[in-house]
Amino acid sequence: MDRKNILLIFGFIALAMVGFFGWKVFHQSSEQAFSNGDLFPEIRLTNPEGDSISLSSLKGNIVLVQFWASWCGPCRRENAELVPVYEKYKNDEMQDGGTFKIYSVSLDKKKSAWRKAIANDGLTWSEQVNDSGDFKSSIAQAFSVHQIPTTYLLDQNGMVIGVDLSIMQLENILENRKK
Known part of the structure; x- marks a missing residue:
């Protein structure tokens, strides 16, 4: 050779x-930290007013847990798609009780940018919380959030029933679970 x-x-x-x-x-x-069938752990963070909101306070509802940030273009586009879905299903009773809720976890370091994004994107759900450490935050580390947006859909008992669903997949699940 x-x-x-x-x-x-x-x-x-x-x-x-x-x-x-x-x-x-x-x-x-x-790889995601949780998959379908896993029990999702508790999260307790503060909202824009400084009040502590726990994920467990939403138990009994179908909950979309969303990790995002104001500086993330794909997250902002996802917000624009989530708003009409939330408005459509927020008052619909689900088969196993409760309604549809969103628990948004911002990884923004700058709380002012986070608050501005909530207003500019028209995010009307009250469960907006912040863990201001970016990907190095305790929540991002504990939940293995390496990219955003990252979403988990939870059933009324806190079990994961969807991971990083498209808007169409989310709507199909919600439509099928409506009473």
């Missing part, structure tokens, strides 16, 4: 290894 062919083979092997390890790192960082 001549030198050119040997270099080609080593180059191909090196490229394959880089690709494999790159995929492995990406795959691990995009």
Whole structure:
């Protein structure tokens, strides 16, 4: 074998290894901490007024837990899609009781930017809370939030029934669970 062919083979092997390890790192960082059937743990954070709001206070309702930030373009686009879904289903009684709620967890470091985004995006649900440490915050770390938006849909008992659902998937679930 001549030198050119040997270099080609080593180059191909090196490229394959880089690709494999790159995929492995990406795959691990995009894995969610919870999946369907898992009991979702408690979250207790403060709202824009400084009052503490716990996720467990919404038990008995179908709850979308949303991790987002004001500086995240995809999050802001998701907010624009969530507002009409929330308005459509917030008063509908669900089969196993309760209604549809959203518990939004902001990872904004700047609370002023978070408050402004709530107003600008027309987020009318009252369960807006903030963990101002970005991806290094205790909540982001505990819930393995490595990318946003990240969402979990919980049933009335706090069990995960959907992870990172599209708006269409969310609406289908809500429509099927309406009384």
